[in-house]
Amino acid sequence: MPLRLKAVFLDARTGKISATHDWPTDSRMARIVSVHDGKLVTLAKNELTLYSPDLAPIKSITLPAASFGWSARPSPSGKNILLSSADFREGPWIWVETDSLKIISSWEDSPTGLLSISDKNIATSTCWWGRECKSWNVNGNGGAACVETGSKCASRIQIRELPTKWKTIADGEEYQHPQFVNDEIIFLPGKNSGKLIGIDGKVILDEPKTDRSWGCSDTGVVPAANGRRFVIPNCLWKGAIASVDIGSHPVLKQIFVYDIGSRIQSKALDVKGPKIQNDMQFAISADGTKLAILNNEFVLVFNLP
Numbered sequence: 001m002p003l004r005l006k007a008v009f010l011d012a013r014t015g016k017i018s019a020t021h022d023w024p025t026d027s028r029m030a031r032i033v034s035v036h037d038g039k040l041v042t043l044a045k046n047e048l049t050l051y052s053p054d055l056a057p058i059k060s061i062t063l064p065a066a067s068f069g070w071s072a073r074p075s076p077s078g079k080n081i082l083l084s085s086a087d088f089r090e091g092p093w094i095w096v097e098t099d100s101l102k103i104i105s106s107w108e109d110s111p112t113g114l115l116s117i118s119d120k121n122i123a124t125s126t127c128w129w130g131r132e133c134k135s136w137n138v139n140g141n142g143g144a145a146c147v148e149t150g151s152k153c154a155s156r157i158q159i160r161e162l163p164t165k166w167k168t169i170a171d172g173e174e175y176q177h178p179q180f181v182n183d184e185i186i187f188l189p190g191k192n193s194g195k196l197i198g199i200d201g202k203v204i205l206d207e208p209k210t211d212r213s214w215g216c217s218d219t220g221v222v223p224a225a226n227g228r229r230f231v232i233p234n235c236l237w238k239g240a241i242a243s244v245d246i247g248s249h250p251v252l253k254q255i256f257v258y259d260i261g262s263r264i265q266s267k268a269l270d271v272k273g274p275k276i277q278n279d280m281q282f283a284i285s286a287d288g289t290k291l292a293i294l295n296n297e298f299v300l301v302f303n304l305p
Contacts, residue, residue, distance in 0.1 A: 003024070003025050003026065003027070003028065003030070004024060004025065005025050005030040005044060006021070006022040007020065007021045007022070007023075007032060008020050012290050021055050023049075025044040025045075026045065027044045027045035029043075029044070029069045030043070030044035030045070031043060033072035033074060034074035034080075034081050034098045036078035036079050036098045036225075037078075038052075038053030039051060039053060039058075041096075043070060043072050043083075045069065046062055046065055046066065047061075048061050048083075050098075050099075050100075050101040059100075060101075061101055061103070064092060067085075067087060068085065068086045069086045070084070070085065071083070071084050071085070071086045073115055073116065074098070074117075075118050075119045075180065076180055076224075076225060077119055077182075077225045078098055078225055079098050080097060080098060080104075081098060082115065082117045083095075084115070089111075090108065093106065093107055095162060104162065105162045105163075111124065112124055112126045112127065112158075113125035113127070113128030113155075114128065114177040116177070116180050117180060118180040120161060121159045121160065121180070121183075121199060122159065122160050122161075123158070123159045123178040123186055124157075125155050125157055125158070125172045125176045125177065125178055126153070126155055126156045126158060127155045127156070127172075127174075128155065129174070129175075130175070155171070155174055156168045156170070157170040157171070157188065159199055169197070169200065170188070172188070176189065176190065179220050179221045180223070181196070182227030182260065183199075184199055185197070185199075185260065187221045187230070187232075189220065191209070192209055193207055193209055194206075194207050194214055194232075195207075196258075205264045207266075212234045212254070213233075213234050213235050214232060215232055215233055216250045216252060216280050217235075219233055220232075222283065222284050224288035225286040226288060227260070228259065228260050229258065229259050229284070229288030229304075230260075230284075231255050231256060231258070231304075232255075232256045233254075233280070234255070234256060235252055235280075236250070236251050237250055237251075249277055250277060250280070252271050252276040252277065252280060252293075254268050254270055255268075255271060255291065256268050256269075257269060257305075259288075267305070269304075276295045276300070278295075278296065279295065279296055280293060280294070280295055281293070281294040284304075288304065289304055290304065
Protein backbone atom coordinates (compact mmCIF):
# COMPACT_ATOMS: atom_id res chain seq x y z
CA MET A 1 0.00 0.00 0.00
CA PRO A 2 1.33 3.49 -0.76
CA LEU A 3 0.17 5.03 2.55
CA ARG A 4 2.07 4.56 5.79
CA LEU A 5 1.32 5.43 9.41
CA LYS A 6 4.73 6.43 10.74
CA ALA A 7 5.57 6.46 14.46
CA VAL A 8 8.71 8.04 15.91
CA PHE A 9 9.71 7.03 19.45
CA LEU A 10 11.95 9.37 21.43
CA ASP A 11 13.82 8.86 24.68
CA ALA A 12 12.62 11.76 26.83
CA ARG A 13 15.78 11.62 28.97
CA THR A 14 18.22 12.09 26.08
CA GLY A 15 16.04 13.55 23.32
CA LYS A 16 17.33 10.91 20.90
CA ILE A 17 15.14 8.85 18.59
CA SER A 18 15.03 5.33 20.01
CA ALA A 19 12.95 3.72 17.24
CA THR A 20 10.85 4.41 14.17
CA HIS A 21 8.13 2.26 12.75
CA ASP A 22 5.56 2.47 9.99
CA TRP A 23 2.52 0.43 9.20
CA PRO A 24 0.80 0.13 5.81
CA THR A 25 -2.69 1.61 5.77
CA ASP A 26 -5.42 2.21 3.22
CA SER A 27 -6.58 5.44 4.89
CA ARG A 28 -5.22 8.93 5.43
CA MET A 29 -7.26 8.98 8.65
CA ALA A 30 -4.72 6.81 10.50
CA ARG A 31 -3.29 7.62 13.92
CA ILE A 32 -2.28 6.29 17.33
CA VAL A 33 -5.29 6.79 19.62
CA SER A 34 -4.18 5.41 22.99
CA VAL A 35 -1.10 4.20 24.85
CA HIS A 36 -1.07 2.27 28.15
CA ASP A 37 1.64 0.29 29.91
CA GLY A 38 3.76 0.16 26.74
CA LYS A 39 0.96 -1.12 24.52
CA LEU A 40 -0.55 1.14 21.87
CA VAL A 41 -3.69 1.17 19.76
CA THR A 42 -3.91 2.52 16.21
CA LEU A 43 -7.04 3.50 14.31
CA ALA A 44 -6.95 3.39 10.51
CA LYS A 45 -10.33 4.13 8.96
CA ASN A 46 -12.47 1.34 10.51
CA GLU A 47 -9.65 -0.86 11.81
CA LEU A 48 -8.44 -0.85 15.43
CA THR A 49 -5.14 -2.64 16.08
CA LEU A 50 -3.39 -3.37 19.38
CA TYR A 51 0.43 -3.56 19.46
CA SER A 52 2.74 -4.92 22.15
CA PRO A 53 5.58 -2.80 23.62
CA ASP A 54 7.93 -4.29 20.98
CA LEU A 55 5.41 -3.18 18.28
CA ALA A 56 4.22 -6.67 17.36
CA PRO A 57 0.52 -6.79 16.41
CA ILE A 58 -1.60 -8.56 19.05
CA LYS A 59 -5.18 -8.12 17.90
CA SER A 60 -7.33 -6.23 15.40
CA ILE A 61 -11.05 -5.50 15.29
CA THR A 62 -13.09 -3.99 12.48
CA LEU A 63 -15.59 -1.26 13.36
CA PRO A 64 -18.80 -0.62 11.40
CA ALA A 65 -18.41 1.66 8.39
CA ALA A 66 -18.75 5.38 9.24
CA SER A 67 -19.30 8.00 6.52
CA PHE A 68 -16.97 10.58 8.07
CA GLY A 69 -14.80 8.21 10.07
CA TRP A 70 -14.50 7.65 13.80
CA SER A 71 -13.58 9.95 16.67
CA ALA A 72 -11.52 8.23 19.39
CA ARG A 73 -11.25 9.63 22.91
CA PRO A 74 -8.89 7.94 25.38
CA SER A 75 -9.25 8.25 29.15
CA PRO A 76 -6.49 10.20 30.98
CA SER A 77 -4.93 6.89 32.11
CA GLY A 78 -5.02 5.50 28.55
CA LYS A 79 -6.80 2.34 29.78
CA ASN A 80 -10.03 2.91 27.85
CA ILE A 81 -11.19 4.42 24.56
CA LEU A 82 -14.58 5.76 23.50
CA LEU A 83 -15.30 5.63 19.78
CA SER A 84 -18.15 7.52 18.15
CA SER A 85 -18.99 8.79 14.70
CA ALA A 86 -17.00 11.88 13.69
CA ASP A 87 -19.93 13.56 11.95
CA PHE A 88 -21.68 14.63 15.20
CA ARG A 89 -24.83 12.66 14.44
CA GLU A 90 -26.68 9.87 16.17
CA GLY A 91 -24.93 6.56 15.73
CA PRO A 92 -23.00 3.78 17.47
CA TRP A 93 -20.80 4.50 20.49
CA ILE A 94 -18.24 1.81 21.36
CA TRP A 95 -16.25 1.49 24.61
CA VAL A 96 -12.99 -0.45 24.18
CA GLU A 97 -10.39 -1.60 26.73
CA THR A 98 -6.88 -0.63 25.57
CA ASP A 99 -4.87 -3.56 26.98
CA SER A 100 -7.06 -6.25 25.41
CA LEU A 101 -8.93 -4.43 22.64
CA LYS A 102 -12.05 -5.96 24.14
CA ILE A 103 -15.34 -4.21 23.41
CA ILE A 104 -16.78 -3.58 26.87
CA SER A 105 -20.01 -1.95 25.71
CA SER A 106 -21.73 -0.57 22.60
CA TRP A 107 -24.95 1.40 22.19
CA GLU A 108 -26.66 4.07 20.08
CA ASP A 109 -26.51 7.69 21.21
CA SER A 110 -26.71 11.24 19.90
CA PRO A 111 -24.03 13.79 20.91
CA THR A 112 -25.16 17.08 22.42
CA GLY A 113 -21.67 18.52 22.82
CA LEU A 114 -17.99 17.62 22.98
CA LEU A 115 -17.11 14.46 24.93
CA SER A 116 -14.52 13.39 27.49
CA ILE A 117 -14.10 10.09 29.33
CA SER A 118 -12.51 8.70 32.47
CA ASP A 119 -12.13 4.98 33.19
CA LYS A 120 -15.64 5.01 34.67
CA ASN A 121 -17.69 7.86 33.19
CA ILE A 122 -18.46 9.92 30.10
CA ALA A 123 -18.93 13.70 30.39
CA THR A 124 -20.53 16.10 27.92
CA SER A 125 -22.33 19.44 27.76
CA THR A 126 -25.88 19.84 26.51
CA CYS A 127 -26.81 22.69 24.19
CA TRP A 128 -23.17 23.18 23.19
CA TRP A 129 -24.25 25.56 20.42
CA GLY A 130 -26.38 27.77 22.69
CA ARG A 131 -29.47 27.15 20.57
CA GLU A 132 -31.59 24.10 19.89
CA CYS A 133 -30.60 22.19 16.75
CA LYS A 134 -33.17 20.52 14.53
CA SER A 135 -30.40 18.92 12.45
CA TRP A 136 -26.67 19.03 11.69
CA ASN A 137 -24.97 19.93 8.41
CA VAL A 138 -21.66 18.15 7.84
CA ASN A 139 -18.98 19.63 5.58
CA GLY A 140 -16.39 17.79 3.51
CA ASN A 141 -13.81 17.98 6.33
CA GLY A 142 -16.09 16.21 8.79
CA GLY A 143 -17.04 19.39 10.68
CA ALA A 144 -20.64 19.86 11.76
CA ALA A 145 -22.82 22.95 11.97
CA CYS A 146 -26.07 23.30 13.86
CA VAL A 147 -29.23 24.03 11.88
CA GLU A 148 -30.98 26.11 14.52
CA THR A 149 -34.63 26.11 15.51
CA GLY A 150 -34.25 29.70 16.75
CA SER A 151 -34.92 28.72 20.35
CA LYS A 152 -32.25 29.39 22.95
CA CYS A 153 -31.32 26.66 25.42
CA ALA A 154 -29.32 26.48 28.64
CA SER A 155 -26.15 24.40 28.74
CA ARG A 156 -25.82 21.68 31.37
CA ILE A 157 -22.91 19.42 32.29
CA GLN A 158 -23.93 15.76 32.20
CA ILE A 159 -22.18 12.49 33.01
CA ARG A 160 -23.06 8.83 32.74
CA GLU A 161 -21.53 5.49 33.59
CA LEU A 162 -21.78 2.76 30.97
CA PRO A 163 -24.84 1.00 32.45
CA THR A 164 -26.68 4.22 33.44
CA LYS A 165 -28.45 7.12 31.75
CA TRP A 166 -27.22 10.70 31.50
CA LYS A 167 -27.61 12.85 34.61
CA THR A 168 -27.06 16.59 35.05
CA ILE A 169 -24.45 17.54 37.64
CA ALA A 170 -23.86 21.28 37.01
CA ASP A 171 -24.81 24.32 34.97
CA GLY A 172 -22.64 24.94 31.92
CA GLU A 173 -21.79 27.57 29.35
CA GLU A 174 -22.07 27.85 25.58
CA TYR A 175 -19.23 26.07 23.70
CA GLN A 176 -17.99 24.45 26.92
CA HIS A 177 -15.94 21.24 26.76
CA PRO A 178 -15.81 19.38 30.10
CA GLN A 179 -12.58 17.41 30.40
CA PHE A 180 -11.68 14.67 32.89
CA VAL A 181 -8.32 15.10 34.65
CA ASN A 182 -8.76 11.80 36.55
CA ASP A 183 -11.63 9.48 37.46
CA GLU A 184 -13.13 11.86 40.00
CA ILE A 185 -12.46 15.42 38.74
CA ILE A 186 -13.61 17.37 35.67
CA PHE A 187 -12.19 20.67 34.40
CA LEU A 188 -14.66 23.21 33.00
CA PRO A 189 -13.11 26.04 30.96
CA GLY A 190 -15.30 29.16 31.14
CA LYS A 191 -15.47 32.67 29.75
CA ASN A 192 -14.68 34.26 33.12
CA SER A 193 -13.20 31.43 35.18
CA GLY A 194 -12.06 27.85 35.09
CA LYS A 195 -13.58 25.34 37.47
CA LEU A 196 -12.63 21.95 38.81
CA ILE A 197 -15.72 20.01 39.83
CA GLY A 198 -16.22 16.53 41.21
CA ILE A 199 -18.37 13.96 39.45
CA ASP A 200 -21.05 14.90 41.98
CA GLY A 201 -21.02 18.46 40.62
CA LYS A 202 -19.47 20.09 43.70
CA VAL A 203 -16.96 22.88 42.91
CA ILE A 204 -13.44 22.00 44.08
CA LEU A 205 -11.61 25.02 42.64
CA ASP A 206 -12.77 28.17 40.84
CA GLU A 207 -10.06 30.34 39.29
CA PRO A 208 -10.60 33.69 37.51
CA LYS A 209 -9.50 33.74 33.90
CA THR A 210 -7.91 37.26 33.93
CA ASP A 211 -5.54 37.42 30.92
CA ARG A 212 -5.01 33.68 30.50
CA SER A 213 -6.35 31.14 28.05
CA TRP A 214 -7.55 27.63 28.79
CA GLY A 215 -5.13 25.93 26.43
CA CYS A 216 -3.74 26.78 23.01
CA SER A 217 -6.18 26.36 20.11
CA ASP A 218 -7.82 22.98 20.79
CA THR A 219 -5.33 21.77 23.44
CA GLY A 220 -7.29 22.22 26.66
CA VAL A 221 -6.17 20.11 29.62
CA VAL A 222 -3.16 17.76 29.44
CA PRO A 223 -3.54 15.18 32.27
CA ALA A 224 -0.87 12.81 33.57
CA ALA A 225 -1.85 9.13 33.52
CA ASN A 226 -1.31 8.76 37.28
CA GLY A 227 -4.21 11.15 37.90
CA ARG A 228 -2.30 13.38 40.31
CA ARG A 229 -1.21 16.21 37.99
CA PHE A 230 -2.39 18.06 34.92
CA VAL A 231 -1.17 21.08 32.98
CA ILE A 232 -2.91 23.80 30.99
CA PRO A 233 -0.90 25.73 28.38
CA ASN A 234 -1.53 29.48 28.23
CA CYS A 235 -1.14 31.18 24.85
CA LEU A 236 -1.29 34.80 23.74
CA TRP A 237 -2.72 35.53 20.30
CA LYS A 238 -0.49 37.92 18.36
CA GLY A 239 0.11 39.34 14.91
CA ALA A 240 -3.44 40.25 13.86
CA ILE A 241 -3.71 43.17 11.41
CA ALA A 242 -7.38 43.83 10.71
CA SER A 243 -6.73 46.40 7.95
CA VAL A 244 -5.10 43.78 5.69
CA ASP A 245 -7.17 40.84 6.95
CA ILE A 246 -4.28 39.04 8.68
CA GLY A 247 -5.34 36.79 11.53
CA SER A 248 -3.54 36.23 14.82
CA HIS A 249 -1.45 33.20 15.78
CA PRO A 250 -0.88 31.57 19.19
CA VAL A 251 2.38 32.09 21.10
CA LEU A 252 3.01 29.95 24.19
CA LYS A 253 3.46 32.17 27.25
CA GLN A 254 3.05 30.00 30.35
CA ILE A 255 2.38 26.48 31.57
CA PHE A 256 0.00 26.18 34.52
CA VAL A 257 0.74 23.07 36.59
CA TYR A 258 -1.93 21.65 38.94
CA ASP A 259 -1.18 19.05 41.59
CA ILE A 260 -4.08 17.07 43.04
CA GLY A 261 -3.88 16.03 46.68
CA SER A 262 -5.83 16.81 49.82
CA ARG A 263 -6.09 20.24 48.23
CA ILE A 264 -5.31 21.54 44.75
CA GLN A 265 -2.00 23.34 44.36
CA SER A 266 -1.10 25.27 41.22
CA LYS A 267 1.89 27.14 39.88
CA ALA A 268 2.52 29.20 36.74
CA LEU A 269 5.75 28.52 34.85
CA ASP A 270 6.95 31.14 32.36
CA VAL A 271 8.17 29.76 29.03
CA LYS A 272 11.50 31.33 28.08
CA GLY A 273 13.92 30.91 25.19
CA PRO A 274 12.96 30.68 21.51
CA LYS A 275 9.29 31.33 20.74
CA ILE A 276 6.97 28.35 20.67
CA GLN A 277 4.15 29.36 18.35
CA ASN A 278 1.63 28.35 15.69
CA ASP A 279 1.21 24.54 15.54
CA MET A 280 1.60 22.95 18.99
CA GLN A 281 0.80 19.57 20.51
CA PHE A 282 1.42 18.64 24.16
CA ALA A 283 2.07 15.43 26.11
CA ILE A 284 2.92 14.83 29.76
CA SER A 285 4.73 11.80 31.16
CA ALA A 286 2.71 9.28 33.19
CA ASP A 287 4.27 10.46 36.47
CA GLY A 288 3.85 14.14 35.60
CA THR A 289 7.57 15.02 35.76
CA LYS A 290 8.15 15.82 32.07
CA LEU A 291 6.26 17.84 29.47
CA ALA A 292 6.85 17.37 25.75
CA ILE A 293 5.81 19.91 23.11
CA LEU A 294 5.74 19.18 19.41
CA ASN A 295 6.17 22.56 17.70
CA ASN A 296 6.09 22.16 13.93
CA GLU A 297 8.97 19.67 13.31
CA PHE A 298 10.70 20.18 16.67
CA VAL A 299 10.14 18.30 19.95
CA LEU A 300 10.98 20.11 23.18
CA VAL A 301 11.05 18.33 26.53
CA PHE A 302 10.80 20.23 29.81
CA ASN A 303 11.40 18.94 33.34
CA LEU A 304 8.53 20.01 35.58
CA PRO A 305 9.14 20.87 39.25
